[in-house]
Amino acid sequence: MYLPKHFAEPDLARLHDLIEGRVFGLLIVIRDGVPDMAHIPFVLDRGEGSQGTLRGHFARPNPIWRAFDGAAEARAIFSGPDTYISPDWYVSHHQVPTWNYIAVHAWGRPRVLEDAADVRRVLDDLSARNEARIPGKKPWTIDKLPAEVYDKMTKGIVAFAMPIDRIEGKWKLNQNRTEADRRGVIAQLEASDDPNARAIAAAMRAL
Numbered sequence: 353m354y355l356p357k358h359f360a361e362p363d364l365a366r367l368h369d370l371i372e373g374r375v376f377g378l379l380i381v382i383r384d385g386v387p388d389m390a391h392i393p394f395v396l397d398r399g400e401g402s403q404g405t406l407r408g409h410f411a412r413p414n415p416i417w418r419a420f421d422g423a424a425e426a427r428a429i430f431s432g433p434d435t436y437i438s439p440d441w442y443v444s445h446h447q448v449p450t451w452n453y454i455a456v457h458a459w460g461r462p463r464v465l466e467d468a469a470d471v472r473r474v475l476d477d478l479s480a481r482n483e484a485r486i487p488g489k490k491p492w493t494i495d496k497l498p499a500e501v502y503d504k505m506t507k508g509i510v511a512f513a514m515p516i517d518r519i520e521g522k523w524k525l526n527q528n529r530t531e532a533d534r535r536g537v538i539a540q541l542e543a544s545d546d547p548n549a550r551a552i553a554a555a556m557r558a559l
Contacts, residue, residue, distance in 0.1 A: 353455070353457055353520065353522060355520055355522055356528075358527040358528055359522050359523060359524045359525075359527060360520070360521070360522065360523075361521035361522065361523045362521075363521075364403060364404075364519070366521065367456050367458075367519055367520075367521040368396060368398050368404060370430055370432050370454060370456045370521065371394065371396050371406075371430050371456055371458070372396055372481075373432070374430045374431060374432055375393045375394055375395070375396075375481070375482065376391065376392070376393050376394075377391070377392065377393075377394050377428050377429055377430040377431075378390070378391055378428070378429040378430075378431075379392060379408070379416070379426055379427070379428050379429075379462075380426060380427045380428075380429070381416060381419045381420075381424065381425075381426040381427075381462075382419070382424065382425075383415065383416065383418065383419040388415070388416045388419065389416075390410060390414060390416050392408045392409075392410065393408065393478060393482065394406045394407065394408045394428065394430075395407045395408065395474065395477040395478050395481060397477075400515070401515040401516060402516075403458075403515075403516040403517070403518070403519050404458075404515075404516050404519075405460075405513055405514065405515045405516065406428055406458060406460065406513070406514045406516065407465075407473075407474045407477070407478075407511065407512065407513050407514070408474065408478070408511070408512060409471075409474055409475070409478075409509045409510060409511040409512065410509065410510050410512075411508060411509060411510075412507075412508050412509055412510050414510075417464060417510040417512060420462040420463055420464050420512050421463070422461055422462070422463035423461055424461060424462075425459055425460070425461055425517075426459070426460060426461070426462050426514060427457055427458070427459050428457070428458045428459075428460075428514065429455065429456070429457050430455065430456045430457075430458075431453070431454075431455050432453065432454030432455060432456070432551075432555075433453070433454060433547075433548040433551035433552050433555070434451060434452065434453035434454070434548060434552070435451070435452055435453075435541065435544075435546065435548050435549040435552045436449065436451055437449065437450045437451060437452050437526070437537055438540070441533075441536045441537045441539075441540045442529065442533040442536055442537070443530070443532040443533055443536055444529075444530060444532075444533050447533075450526075451524070452524055452525050452526060452537075452552050452556070453522075453524050453552075454521075454522070454523050454524070454525075454552075454555060455521070455522050456519065456520070456521045456522075457519070457520050457521075457522075458514075458516045458518070458519045459516070459517050459518040459519070460514035460515050460516050460517050460518075461514065461515070461517065462512045462513065462514035463512060463513060463514075464510055464511070464512055465511040465512055465513055468506075470511065470513070471506060471509075471511040472494070472506075474511045474513075475494055475506075475511075476493075476494060479491075479492060479493065479494060480493070523555065523559070525552065525555055525556045525559055526556065527559065534556060537553075537556065538553045538556050538557060541553035541556070
C-alpha cells in the first residue's frame, strides 16, 4: 500500500494489537494468474516466527487454498476504524475533504496444515479467543461436539498457517496537519455519535 513516512506505524506490538482487535480480515492470493480473495477470521500467534504467524481455515470447496503451497505469497489486510474528515473542521483555510483510517497489511507464504492436531489448534484458538470477547458468557468449546460431528465438520474445511514475512501499518491521522488543525478535527470527532469517529479521535490523541 502507499505509505508516506509520516503515516507509517513501525511498532510491531501495535500492529499485532490491531490484528487481534479486528480479527476478521481479507486474504488475497494469486491463483491461476488471477487475484482471489476471501474474508475470514484469523488467529495471530505473536511469538511464532520473527513477526508472528496468522492461522485460519476455509470451507474445503473454496478453491483459494489450492494456491497455498508454502511458496506463493499472500497478503492479509486488517482494517481498523475509519472516518470522513470535513475541511470545515480545520483552522487552516482552503482545505479539502479527506479520510482518516488505520490499516495493517501482512505478507506471507501460507501452507496447508495436514496434521489433525494442528487443525484442532486453529479451531480451538479461534473459538477461545472470540468467545472470550463476549462479556459474562461461559465460553463455548469444541469439546461440546460429539466426536463424530467434529470429525465430519473437519473433513469439510482446510486449515492453514501463514508466517508473516513482512508487515506494514498505516495510521493516517492528520499527522501532516498543524496542531491547531488536528485539535479542531479531534473536537468534532469526539462529539460524534459514530463509534468509528470517536475511535479515530482517540487514536489521534494517542499520537
